[in-house]
Amino acid sequence: MxxxxxxxxxxxxxxxxxxxxxxxxxxxxxxxxxxxxxxxxxxxxxxxxxxxxxxxxxxxxxxDMAARAMVTRRSNLVAVVVSTLANPWEAQEIDALTAVLQEDGLAVMVFRMEHKSRLQFNFAHIRAYRPAAVIAYMDDLKPHQLRRAFGNSPAIYPVYGAHAPTDHDEHMVDRLHVEQHEGIANAVRLLAGTGRKRLLYVRGEGAASDLDRVDALEEALAEHSIVFEAAIDGNFDYATTRAAVINYWRREGQPDAIFAANDTSAFGAIDALRYDLGVSVPQQCAVVGFDNIREAAWQAYNLTTIGVDLRERVQALRRMVAARVSEPRARSMVETIRARLVVRGTA
Amino acid sequence: MxxxxxxxxxxxxxxxxxxxxxxxxxxxxxxxxxxxxxxxxxxxxxxxxxxxxxxxxxxxxxxDMAARAMVTRRSNLVAVVVSTLANPWEAQEIDALTAVLQEDGLAVMVFRMEHKSRLQFNFAHIRAYRPAAVIAYMDDLKPHQLRRAFGNSPAIYPVYGAHAPTDHDEHMVDRLHVEQHEGIANAVRLLAGTGRKRLLYVRGEGAASDLDRVDALEEALAEHSIVFEAAIDGNFDYATTRAAVINYWRREGQPDAIFAANDTSAFGAIDALRYDLGVSVPQQCAVVGFDNIREAAWQAYNLTTIGVDLRERVQALRRMVAARVSEPRARSMVETIRARLVVRGTA
Known part of the structure; x- marks a missing residue:
């Protein structure tokens, strides 16, 4: 032997x-x-x-990590709470985040929470592991719900919206805030420059970030006299968006620009236009997405989109987690990062 | 108040x-x-x-989960070890797996291991959480490495290959084995039926599943007198594959069929053909992928591919984890599931 x-x-x-x-x-x-x-x-x-x-x-x-957690009453676990890992945006961000947190000696637990109905049970389950930090990607959770659930664990709440934190939110949880006004204004300027007149918005229903996006969009459209024709629900999803765009086009109206709340729904809109409706993109209808996931660069879509650099997002979250781990009782933090327009072939 | x-x-x-x-x-x-x-x-x-x-x-x-793990010397954690979460296949499987394991009262930790150089350290780190099971998605790890690392924790090793476990592998770890022979044979029959003569294979270098796939492919091609023209490296990746196909086509040869080791590299091949080389798909060159990820149904690709139903894969893993949790010392298990051809528009 x-x-x-x-x-x-x-x-x-x-x-x-x-x-x-x-x-x-x-x-x-x-x-x-x-x-x-x-x-x-x-x-x-x-x-x-x-x-x-x-x-x-x-x-x-x-x-032994269980023994250490017993003694110190803290773990080196970071709980990531997400409604799905299967979408490219979440998958790409959580992948990169896991890598940098591991470098910092932390380990990632993933909790999938689709149904708000079991919220308190799920929160209790997460709390039972004594996470050093909780990062919640659920757009429809309110800061006070997180604060209540994770009183003694710092909860970081990545918010993708254009609004400033309200008084009520402040001091509740740490927040990573994406400023998207400028990116949206630049996208609308691009659309106006190619003579677009009527825009259809594909929203992700129920998401807090969406309300702010609509505000930013309406403001920019008004400045360039582009008509905000309608908002339809795409559920941040390829198939839902594709069906909704087909339906809208056949029954309601035929805009010359579509702005989608994420890239995956932008792909659904492009395929509906090209393959189901025979409309050329970008000639007859421009399409702009949001996120700039890897797939946006795939040549079949080659999507013009608004996004925050993945590395920048993840490094901001890493800094916030590190600050929380070393000072659990520090005042809540807000970091702001900026979304930028990435011009490719669909607008 | x-x-x-x-x-x-x-x-x-x-x-x-x-x-x-x-x-x-x-x-x-x-x-x-x-x-x-x-x-x-x-x-x-x-x-x-x-x-x-x-x-x-x-x-x-x-x-309190830390206290419970201390007392029972076991946790209810399932450690998922993966080289990346950012690829759609891994993201979609781990998402579905996390959901069903949570239903069973277990919780998922994700460990990202890109570099085999830190293998022992990473294994020690994972072991420190006393996982009830370890599921390793790293195709280039050997069963005996897992066995060595997780001696007392059951390790489940999803293997996607056509080979029977070797004697050496047996009793090492539990295995989820995908039988892909039949799916590949059906794909090749389809290609032969439309008169294809020369096939290029895009492999994922270093993957154990790849060797078996090549065996199955060579056998099926020989049966139909299709020439196995060459194998090039695609790294399971869109951009690597796209560049490799362009390079091959310009310098080496112009096959009339491409088989890619996963769907993402099939997308890279399709875009190289259509947008970089001006070759029509499927008329001038057919493309077949492997996995049947969600994106394969997107109309811009509409990919013919070989895959195992996600639900079937995840339920098999769920059964194996449940069996291990209730009988940690049981003999090692092998479950076999079958990959099937899904015919869409590229072949």
Whole structure:
């Protein structure tokens, strides 16, 4: 039996059987220093920390996280609450966020909450893991609901809207706020420049960010004398939007520009126009999306859209989480990032 | 101050301050029954369990998961290990999986492991949470690596390949195995029926499932006298595939069929053909993908592809996790599900 197999056997029978003291001896540091190396909040020289983590890895050692959470009454878990992971926007953001939080010694739990009816139960479940932070992507949750649910855990609430936090919201939770006015104004200027006269808006029903988007859009359209023809529901979804655009076009009216509340619904609008209605994009009808997901650059869509750089979003969330982990009791924070127009082929 | 605000204040200061005894009294059941209701392994009448969970939710009670993990030496966590969440296939599967595992009283942690260099450290980190099960989506990990890392935790290893488990693999970890031979044979029959003569394969380099796919493909092509012209690397990725197809077409050869190892790379191939090379799909070149992600039904691609029903995959994983949670020491399991050809517009 080779050394490797012997090691396998030992690990199999007693996983995690190495102790912090074993690591301390092998790395020639103190027991306390091993503990500090595994604590993201402790300041340790980076090369020293790496050395200790390498030695620990070679011995198969990692501190027991349940025990640590018991002792410190906190975990290094970040709970991400999301209505779905299956949409590209959420998937791409949570993927990048998980990567940077792991680098910071944190770990991500994902909670899927589709139904608001079980809200209190789900919140209690999440709280039971004592997360160091909660990041809620649910657009229809109110800050006070999060505040109530996660009283002692900092809750970060990524808000994608053009509105300033209200007095009521303030000091409730941390907020990542996307300023979208300028991006929308630039998109409307682009549409006006190519002579568009009548715009159809495809909204994501029920989303708080949507109300603000409509305000920004109406303001910009008025400035350029483009008619806000109607808003229809697309549910942030390809199939719903495609059917809704077909239906609108055949029964209600034929706009020369469509603005969709996210890129996935913009794709549904483009396919409805091109394949179901025989309308050329952008010649007969321009389409603008929102988010700038990866798929917006796919040549079949080549979508003009408004979006915030993924890296910028994720780094802002990372800073907020790190600040919360080191100062759980600090005043609530708001970071603002800016959405920009990305011009491609559909407008 | 309203009642609601008073309640908010109390929750804020003492979240989770209700006890199991409070719940037992309010639900008119025993303290033990409350504990059983929160234990996915305990058999409790569904309506009784729901009543207890509802009462607990109304009181903001949930058992402390760190404490429970300390006592039982097990958690109700399922660790999902994935190289990226940003690709549609992974995002759609993990989304559906998270939903059903939550229904079963389990919670999902996501670990992103891009670099095999930190394998031992990452495994030690995951082990530290005492997961009840580990589901590894990393195609380039070997069963014995998982077995070694998660000796005492059941590791489930979704394998998408046509090969039978080797002797070496057997009894190592649980496996979800996708039988893809038949789907590939049907796809090749379809290509032969429309007179295709030369096929280019776009592979995902390094993936174990890929080797098996190539075997199945070569066998089916030989049967129909279609030439396996070449295999190029697409990295399971839109942009890599698009560039590789352009390059191949200009320098190497012009096949009349392309088979891609996943749908996202099939989209890259389609866009390369249509927009970069001016080749019509499917008239001049057919394209077949693998996975049947949601986007394959988008009209701009309308992709003919081979895939396993998402619900079927997720229910198989759910059964395997449930079996492991109730019998951690049971013999390793293999479930086999079948990939089927879905005919749309590209072949």
């Amino acid at each position: 080779s050394d490797d197999s012997a090691d396998t056997e030992r690990t199999r029978e007693h996983p995690g059987s190495s102790t912090a003291l074993d690591v301390a001896k092998a790395a020639k540091v103190s027991r306390i220093m091993v503990s500090r190396a595994f604590n993201p909040e402790a300041s340790v020289r980076p090369d020293k920390r790496q050395h200790i983590l390498d030695v620990a890895a070679s011995l198969g050692y990692h501190p | 309203s009642d609601d605000s008073a309640d908010t204040e109390r929750t804020r200061e003492h979240p989770g301050s209700s006890t199991a005894l409070d719940v037992a009294k309010a639900a008119k059941v025993s303290r033990i029954m409350v504990s059983r209701a929160f234990n996915p392994e305990a058999s409790v009448r569904p309506d009784k369990r729901q009543h207890i969970l509802d009462v607990a939710a109304s009181l903001g009670y949930h058992p």
